[in-house]
Amino acid sequence: MTATHETATAAASGANATERFKSDKLAGVAGTPKERVSLLAREVLEAVYGTIRRHKVTYDEYNALKAWLISVGEGGEWPLFLDVWVEHVIEEVATEHRQGNKGTIEGPYYVPDAPEQGARGSVPMRENEPGTPLTWTGQVTSTDGSALAGAKVELWHADADGFYSQFAPGLPEWNLRATFTTDADGKFEIRTVRPAPYQIPTDGACGKLIAAAGWHAWRPAHLHVKVSAPGHELLTAQLYFPGDEHNDDDIASAVKPELMLSPQPASDGSGGTVEYGFILDPEQA
Numbered sequence: 455m456t457a458t459h460e461t462a463t464a465a466a467s468g469a470n471a472t473e474r475f476k477s478d479k480l481a482g483v484a485g486t487p488k489e490r491v492s493l494l495a496r497e498v499l500e501a502v503y504g505t506i507r508r509h510k511v512t513y514d515e516y517n518a519l520k521a522w523l524i525s526v527g528e529g530g531e532w533p534l535f536l537d538v539w540v541e542h543v544i545e546e547v548a549t550e551h552r553q554g555n556k557g558t559i560e561g562p563y564y565v566p567d568a569p570e571q572g573a574r575g576s577v578p579m580r581e582n583e584p585g586t587p588l589t590w591t592g593q594v595t596s597t598d599g600s601a602l603a604g605a606k607v608e609l610w611h612a613d614a615d616g617f618y619s620q621f622a623p624g625l626p627e628w629n630l631r632a633t634f635t636t637d638a639d640g641k642f643e644i645r646t647v648r649p650a651p652y653q654i655p656t657d658g659a660c661g662k663l664i665a666a667a668g669w670h671a672w673r674p675a676h677l678h679v680k681v682s683a684p685g686h687e688l689l690t691a692q693l694y695f696p697g698d699e700h701n702d703d704d705i706a707s708a709v710k711p712e713l714m715l716s717p718q719p720a721s722d723g724s725g726g727t728v729e730y731g732f733i734l735d736p737e738q739a
């Protein structure tokens with residue numbers, strides 16, 4: 455790990471993810487009707503009472519939970535906690551009607567309006583960006599098979615040390631983040647580097663839970679995408695690499711077989727190539 459990453463703490467990532475959430479996501483949240491709040495809050499509390507009774511939870515355990523919940527908030531780790539342990543079921547329910555591409559969780563590290571690179575190009579990266587080069591080609595289509603010209607493919611991913619720009623300090627703004635626009639045939643070509651597996655920060659409250667429970671903190675290496683086109687539902691997905699030791703026990707439960715890439719070594723030995731396209735569902739009437 456390089457010196458620039460020494461301060462990639464839970465506190466720094468958590469605070470940045472919390473600020474991002476507040477500025478990008480809260481404006482669009484509609485008021486939830488009282489009846490719905492009451493129903494959901496009551497059911498969640500009933501589930502908690504059930505656990506307490508079944509397992510005879512003690513005052514010591516109750517106080518440990520209280521202290522832990524306080525520390526999640528103080529460390530700004532609610533986005534990290536919720537996106538790792540809850541979002542995958544929200545995503546499953548939100549997309550179960552779809553005929554097109556499978557998606558998966560967004561996670562805490564998306565930033566809108568990444569630099570535009572046209573239909574073909576490289577993502578912004580440092581000179582000598584570490585990692586194996588990867589050239590990815592694909593096409594965006596609708597569920598009826600028609601090509602979607604002018605579709606947006608937003609890509610963001612961790613670097614070869616497992617860190618995200620704009621959240622871990624020391625990385626240039628927009629490093630390994632870009633927006634591509636499909637050509638007249640719905641096609642795109644992206645040059646980037648393969649990301650490393652990602653470990654959720656272990657020095658904060660989420661890390662404490664993982665250590666106390668004897669779990670691990672790893673997500674397999676993944677590329678994040680948001681794919682959008684007029685008149686179609688936004689697809690949020692991640693793509694994975696075969697052979698990663700955490701494909702079968704992702705801490706965020708976000709791996710699906712449909713999202714596995716089949717990279718091929720490049721014929722000139724300069725990295726890898728991969729083909730993967732997206733099928734978008736038309737917006738529901």
Ligand code: DHB
Nearest residue numbers: 534537538561562654706
């Ligand atoms: C988290 C980080 C990710 O990169 C991701 O894809 C999902 C969750 C997290 O730290 O919560």
Ligand code: FE
Nearest residue numbers: 561652676678
């Ligand atoms: Fe991620």
